[in-house]
Amino acid sequence: MHKEPKAPIIHKKTWGDYCLLGFQAERLAAEAQPGQFIMARPSDSLHPLLRRPISIHSVLDDSIEIYFQQTGIGTTLLGQKEKGDFLDIIGPLGKGFHLESSLQGKSVAIIGGGRGIAPLYFLAHRMRNLGAFPRIYYGGRTINDIPLRQKFEEEDFEILLSTDDGSFGFKGLVTALFQKSLQEFSPFRIFTCGPEAMMAKIAQIAHDKDISSEFSLEAIMGCGFGACWGCVRKLRKENEEEWSKICEEGPVFQGDQIIWEKEEL
Amino acid sequence: MTDLSVDLGFLRLKNPVLTASGTFGYGVEFTPFVDLNKLGGFVVKGLYFHPRLGNPPPRLVETASGLINAIGLQGIGVKRFSEEILPRLKNYETALIVNVCGEDDEEYAAVVEYLDKQDGIAAYELNISCPNTKRDGRCPALSPETTYAVVDLVKKTSVRPIITKLSPNVTDIVEIALAAQEGGSDGIALANTYLAMAVDVEKRSPKLANVFGGLSGPAIKPLTLRMVFQVAQKVQIPIIGIGGIVSGNDALEYMIAGASAIEVGTANFVDPETTTKIIQDLEIHCRKAGIQSIEQIIGTLKV
Structure with missing residues (x-):
């Protein structure tokens, strides 16, 4: 588990409410397992306050992708981030699927x-x-x-x-x-x-x-x-x-x- | 070099930054983010005598710059805490404060009696905001008489200092604080969360399964700050300020208003490194302002 306060967003794709963000996070990418998630901070301000839990969608070398739907204020703000912006994240968190x-x-x-x-x-x-x-x-x-x-x-x-x-x-x-x-x-x-x-x-x-x-x-x-x-x-x-x-x-x-x-x- | 240590009389802290019970787990959860040795101390999650199930979910709802929680004090009880958690916390060089709960006055005393036999605890924080089963669910913190009764009972036997954590959901916080002091409390923790609720408009139902919860976070800071200032005018025992602190500036506001130390709560979720950053902020502030000891700023509000 790591805190990465400034993970640079390297690509973004949207389809209506749905958003895919790719960001660089070497240590997280090295550890992530399918089914684990990250906690992402929607903004630096105090509203919305809490981080949002978002599943890890894929791992490519030293970067991670997340895929989410903009359903409330937190995910909407996350979906407004663009390539070149930074994400403040904690992860990988939780226990994933069993891969034996x-x-x-x-x-x-x-x-x-x-x-x-x-x-x-x-x-x-x-x-x-x-x-x-x-x-x-x-x-x-x-x-x-x-x-x-x-x-x-x-x-x-x-x-x-x-x-x-x-x-x-x-x-x-x-x-x-x-x-x-x-x-x-x-x-x-x-x-x-x-x-x-x-x-x-x-x-x-x-x-x-x-x-x-x-x-x-x-x-x-x-x-x-x-x-x-x-x-x-x-x-x-x-x-x-x-x-x-x-x-x-x-x-x-x-x-x-x-x-x-x-x-x- | 700035001296950040503060003397509560019954306990000397290396700096005034503590963590608020319920927001810092049992401490161990935060070790990936925080060097616990750097903290003034930390207050672990509220403990009843027996393990406790807590409330059904949803237990959390976010509101404007705030968080309403109705966890219901789910916890592992004193025995498991002493056997499984305490050995992992003992070697940290910081003040470990245990938040003590009870469904009646006797349970508070029983928790303290059990913990008195364990090593490595610096003080108890008496959470008198727990619903009291023998008083129709009313918590002791709601009246001076019941506050006095539970503090007096626990203080009689405890071998360690008692900090009484008050509820802000009262008409006159000063009379409650005075009752805690009268009962022998060594310090006052001010304050717990504000009784609150949120409504789901589509479903026309409460957003929390428990209907009500406690509001915390930056939204409440001005409210509790007012209480700290008022109480500081009247009590002689030290006050620990708690409510919506996210920055060094917030901590300084509380200390200027009269708090000798502060607890960081909800901000631990937003940024688990908040406590460390606040300690750095305090050091920078003191250095810039030419303050040699942070104790010099306690209660210095110019009205």
Whole structure:
């Protein structure tokens, strides 16, 4: 974990609300694992005050990319930064996806909803390096919510796309696309990041089919490194339920550890 | 060379910069960012006797230059703290202050009794803003009588100095501070967070699961500064100022108003190196202003 108060932004791309920022951060890049995140300070002023937790999207030599959606004041300010500006960041933080050598030669499903695709690009690359066969499922509300599709395609990843309104790919939820595909596909493990209801549905499918699964959870965080106890979630541990810190124990958790909120799908 | 040390009477600090309970974990979380030996001291997260679950999430909401939290004092309890954390903190050459909580007066006393047997603690900070289960959830800090009662009880047995941390959610902070002094408190920590809330307009629901939380951060600095000044006019025991401090200048405002030391809270999240930077700022200020000892500026407000 390092604090890098002046990481220079070296490239930027935007698609509507979605923003991809690349910045130089040698020490962070050397340590980062898929599923880990950084805490980025939106501005030097005292409003907004807190740093924002953002997934690491990719690592290229000595630089890191983050991909996020501008949803509030903090992420909007981060999205207004330009090439040549600096980012004040802390990272890499948290525990990422499990990448063990036993995944070699195995098919795995990587499922991302909207901005939830952020950590999964990094994961897909590491899976490929590991000798696993990742198949990516990428869904959004409309074609505008899946802007990274070409990037995966250009890099020859197997990718299935969905939009809720049918403006691109399969019409419907990415969870439905995934469920349908299980008739001809049996992944060894499922990796998911996206909206809560989507992840809950995938968890249910994984449970029913007895497939191991990992989820990257999102939370409002105060510090990002375990000091404030603000980002907790109820987890199942040895048959007991307790509030666990997402920033420190997660943000990636096993499917059977997570207690999902009862939401209508 | 400027002397940044301050003498609280019961405790000499190498500089006036401490950390506020609840914003600095158990100290160990900050070692990647801060050399704890450089701090005047640090106050660890509030401890009840037993481990405590805390409130359901969402526990945090950000507001204009502020943070409302409703963590609910989740924590590991005195036993685990003493066994797992204390051994890792003992060798730091700085004042370790333990924030003590209780659901009733007896629990405060029990926590202190347990910790009295442990080494490496410089003082206790009595968090009297905890909801009191025997008093319909009202915390002791809300009245002079209950403040006096818990301070008096704990002080009778404690082998270490007691700093009483007051709540700002009262009509007359001076009478509460006087009650703490009367009960035998060695110092006053002023103050805890302000009771607050935020509303989600779309859902028409509170943004915190607990509905209410405590507001901290730069937004509250002018409010607590006023209280520190008022209390400093009336009490004889030293005051530690806490509320929205993010810079050396903020720390100096509190000290000029009458605080002998300060605690940095929410700013630790924004920049975990804030405490170190404030110490540097204080040194620079004193050097430029020709102040030999920082104690010379305490309570020097010209009204």
